Amino acid sequence: MAKSNVKVLGAWPSPYVMRARVALNIKSVEYEFLEETFGSKSQLLLQSNPVHKKIPVLIHGDKPVCESLIIVEYIDEVWSSGPSILPSDPFDRATARFWAAYIDEKWFPAMKAIGAAQGDDARKAAVEQVAEGLAQLEEAFQKTSKGKDFFSGDKIGYLDIAFGCFLGWLRVTEKMNGVKLLDDAKIPGLAKWAEKFSADPAVKDVMPETDKLAEFAKILAAKMRGAGAPK
Template sequence: MAGDAVKLLGAWPSPVVMRARIALNLKSVGYEFVEENLGNKSQLLLQSNPVHKKIPVLIHGDKPVCESLIIVQYIDEVWSSGPGILPSDPYDLATARFWAAYIDDKWFPSLTGIAKAQDDGAKKAAIEQVSEGLALLEDAFRKCSKGKTFFGGDRVGYLDIAFGCFLGWLRVTEKMNGVELISRSKTPQLAQWAERFCADPAVKDVMPETDKLAEFAKVLFAKFKNPPSQ
């Protein structure tokens, strides 16, 4: 089963697609990356994820696995011989799952809220909300890392992937709005963690350059402000 061909349907700017790529890299799994055109989704994507029609989809043999955090867990379970991605202790695992859900359900929506803000007041409020979330995550880092270098301990783990995949978009948001969100003065632990995460061999080749992502973001954010008429 672990030896079956692996294909990943994705798109380079997508942070959640990056989660699957990092997990595959950590396990040294070779895979074919299929770049999707989200304006014209492939039949393979529509067939593989008929409910949500979203990337990423991992196709392992002929079996599709959807939803980025489910894919990361699947990779950890199937390629169990490599280093573990999820914490082995049940309480550490529950804590990592809690913060991963917080990031997806609360924190990342607040980050996109900065781009979607229609006026300066709304933007300021969204920036405040993102910063409050980062303060919580700074505290979570202290507790999860237990004095080590990653949320997962000595190496990149589940929560590192869940949060770290958004660092490219966070840097773009900082650049486009002239603000510091993760910095040595505001969130010293996260600032050091972010540097280590982006330099990790499993991450550095799949983390998009900030300038390239900023160009992409300008087009995307303009759509938020001027949605196409139905």
């Protein structure tokens, strides 16, 4: 496929940016990846997403599309050059959207709270909350995957992307806090799913390496603690 008029404004450590890139990979859409510099915002970003001023932004021709899950739906609707990302059945679509929203609004904020927790008791409570969320997601996985590899069945789809793009940060959280979250004794389906997702051709080149991401996380944490941290 010829180089298309598609740009992604992003940064490699962002799980939200990764969602857009995986969706474009699934559709075999070539795109230009314009990396934002950490701590500053380009003029193009400010113009393209004046409301939130946040990455990712997908620029298709001259049209900017913002918010990662909205970008994934847009990509699915515009390009038919690959498998469907959203399920075709309306109830299955609603279920996938429900869990994707749950992950963004409840589960990932709980995971971020592990790193931010002050003291062992607070950290333990945060870990338990994340584990409870994973148990709910394991149940959802068992229901929707129907014995196949992915939430969507044979191929990765909307909920796989929504959840799977947090796997890098999940592994960093495990590493930096000495905890086991993707425990195959407790959530065997998700533990296996995580491996399959990470190895998928649409994913493997954009999934950040755990050690590199952990280094980034340390720098980020130091900047947030330090004086004069960039916004």
